[in-house]
């Protein structure tokens with residue numbers, strides 16, 4: 358299968374797709390990104406991802422390198438050139454190439470890179486039986502709502518998870534509450550109510566989170582958007598996580614503690630069904 362990347366107006370073989378060493382993304386992590394899943398060549402929740410992407414760009418004052426209307430056209434072409442029906446799309450914009458100096462360069466055009474990869478769907482046994490997460494201190498900056506390419510703290514937390522054979526690390530804030538995962542949003546279920554951290558500067562407003570909470574509310578499942586403590590987490594009857602690549606994944610172990618007797622619970626199961634139906638409706642894909 359061909360592997361083609363988009364770099365500043367050109368479609369290039371992935372192996373030869375390069376950016377300059379003075380790109381501010383490389384020098385300073387001065388940029389933002391998005392990750393969108395596509396099935397049957399249809400982007401899932403594209404509008405919501407584009408809204409978040411444009412918001413991230415605005416928040417760090419990077420002008421979009423292409424007209425907003427051009428982006429879906431370039432993406433369609435890139436997916437077609439990769440000959441892939443199902444997969445993931447990374448869109449990355451940086452402040453561009455300029456002599457190294459902290460303040461924004463004056464006349465530099467932002468850089469746009471897009472890559473396509475195989476779908477990163479969780480394994481069948483993870484979807485059915487659940488996964489383990491660990492907890493780790495949240496070492497990130499104070500604007501986690503911006504989907505920044507600066508992922509060092511996320512990477513370190515994920516590496517800890519990996520070392521402990523865990524799927525994810527749930528990040529604990531200084532006040533002892535759970536914010537989100539290193540690359541996903543975090544939830545518990547208590548007395549039948551789904552509890553997750555509210556959006557704001559402390560977490561990334563996940564698109565999967567947004568869609569799922571709307572589906573839950575519509576189905577009459579109670580939802581509370583409030584922080585939950587690590588103590589409360591220990592008493593939860595169910596737990597789960599969401600992201601573009603994981604969808605809705607039950608969590609059955611947090612550190613050494615078993616959740617819900619080590620089995621996914623009925624609320625999580627219902628939410629998995631609701632989300633799968635959403636993906637099927639939009640893209641025709643059976644998760």
Ligand code: PDD
Pocket residue numbers: 392511537538539540541542561562563564565566599600601602
């Ligand atoms: N990560 N929180 C963080 C810190 C994330 O990095 C992500 C997504 C999410 C979930 O957001 P969404 O539902 O929009 O995927 C929450 C993506 C998958 C990534 O890093 O590629």
